[in-house]
Structure formats: C-alpha cells, structure tokens
Amino acid sequence: MAYEPTAWKKGDVITSAKLNKLEAGAKNEQVGPAGEKGATGPAGSTGPAGPAGKAGANGKDGAAGAAxxxxxxxxxxxxxxxxxxxxxxxxxxxxxxxxxxxxxxxxGEKGATGVAGKDGAAGVGVKAITLMTTDGKVTAGTATLTNDKTADITVTEKPAS
Known part of the structure; x- marks a missing residue:
C-alpha cells in the first residue's frame, strides 16, 4: 500500500495517530542504494542536461509603505x-x-572592643646631674639620663653687659 502524505493546514493539531502514520510511511518508503551509471545514448537522442544558465538580474525595490x-x-x-x-x-x-x-x-548590640594601640616610645629625661667646680666656679658636669646614658655638660660664663 502506497503512503498517502497528510495535507497539513494552519491550525491542524498534531496527534499521535498522525505521527504514527508518518513514521510507518517513512519506514515503507525507504530509498535503496543508488544504481550504477547508465551507458551514453546514441547521437541525436535526448542526452544529459546542459549547464545551468546565468542568474537573472534582481528586481526593483517596491514602493515604501504608508507611515x-x-x-x-x-x-x-x-x-x-x-x-x-x-x-x-x-x-x-x-x-x-x-x-x-x-x-x-x-x-544594635555593642561592638567588640578594638585592638589596643602600640605603646609610644619612652621619653628621655634627666635622672641626675654631677657638677665640677674650678676655683669655686662651676665649669663642667655630667648628666645621667633616664635611659642610663650620660652626656657631658660644659658651663661657660656669660659676659657682663
């Protein structure tokens, strides 16, 4: 029995019956392998088609539609x-x-206590001063600092004005 294709129309519903018909038709209409090329016919007989012709020129654009x-x-x-x-x-x-x-x-809840800052550098102060006198006048001395370093002191007399 030859396959009769369905003539589909806009709005048609695809059903399982129509799909099954398509599947069965495709199964029955399988194409076999291509046969061998036939022999060339005698002169004057209808032979193979010639080469395709050139494409025609494009048509003109249509008029613009109304706005x-x-x-x-x-x-x-x-x-x-x-x-x-x-x-x-x-x-x-x-x-x-x-x-x-x-x-x-x-x-809101109280936030966490921040990280304590670094201690600043310790200042250096004078711990003690030892003075030396010459002829009853203070002429020199040594200052002992709070970091236990020492500094020499030189005493000069201010001229009278």
Missing amino acids: GKSAYQTWLDAGNEGTEAEFLAALKGPKGDAGAKGDKGDP
Whole structure:
C-alpha cells in the first residue's frame, strides 16, 4: 500500500495517530542504494542536461509603505479626547500615596572592643646631674639620663653687659 502524505493546514493539531502514520510511511518508503551509471545514448537522442544558465538580474525595490499612526492618534481614533500631554500623563497613571513610616528599630548590640594601640616610645629625661667646680666656679658636669646614658655638660660664663 502506497503512503498517502497528510495535507497539513494552519491550525491542524498534531496527534499521535498522525505521527504514527508518518513514521510507518517513512519506514515503507525507504530509498535503496543508488544504481550504477547508465551507458551514453546514441547521437541525436535526448542526452544529459546542459549547464545551468546565468542568474537573472534582481528586481526593483517596491514602493515604501504608508507611515503608521502614532499611539496618540490611535488613542484619539478610539474616541478619547485631550492633548498629547494629557495622553502621555494618562499612560503614566496617577501617583500613588506614600506608605506609612515604620517604627524606629532597636539599638544594635555593642561592638567588640578594638585592638589596643602600640605603646609610644619612652621619653628621655634627666635622672641626675654631677657638677665640677674650678676655683669655686662651676665649669663642667655630667648628666645621667633616664635611659642610663650620660652626656657631658660644659658651663661657660656669660659676659657682663
């Protein structure tokens, strides 16, 4: 029995019965392998087709279609009245009321204590001064600092003014 293809139309529903018919038809209509090339016919007989001809020139562009209506004009055509500004405002709709303000939230938990800063460098001060006198006058000395280093002191007399 020869396969009868389904003539599909827009809106047709694909059913399992129609798909099964297609599957069965495809199974029965399998094409076998190609046969051997036949011999060339005698002169004057209808032979193989010649080469394809050149492609024809492209056709001219069609005329431009009419411009469509604006949304505002379509709105007017539907029986509405008003200016274009009123139309645009109608698209946006009215502004809604502001929502109620919420209650103030509870305070957050206390944060962790920060890392302690580094101690600053210790200052150096004078721990003791030892003075030397010559002929009853202070002429030199040694200062012992709080870091236990020492510094020599030289004493000079200020000239009288």
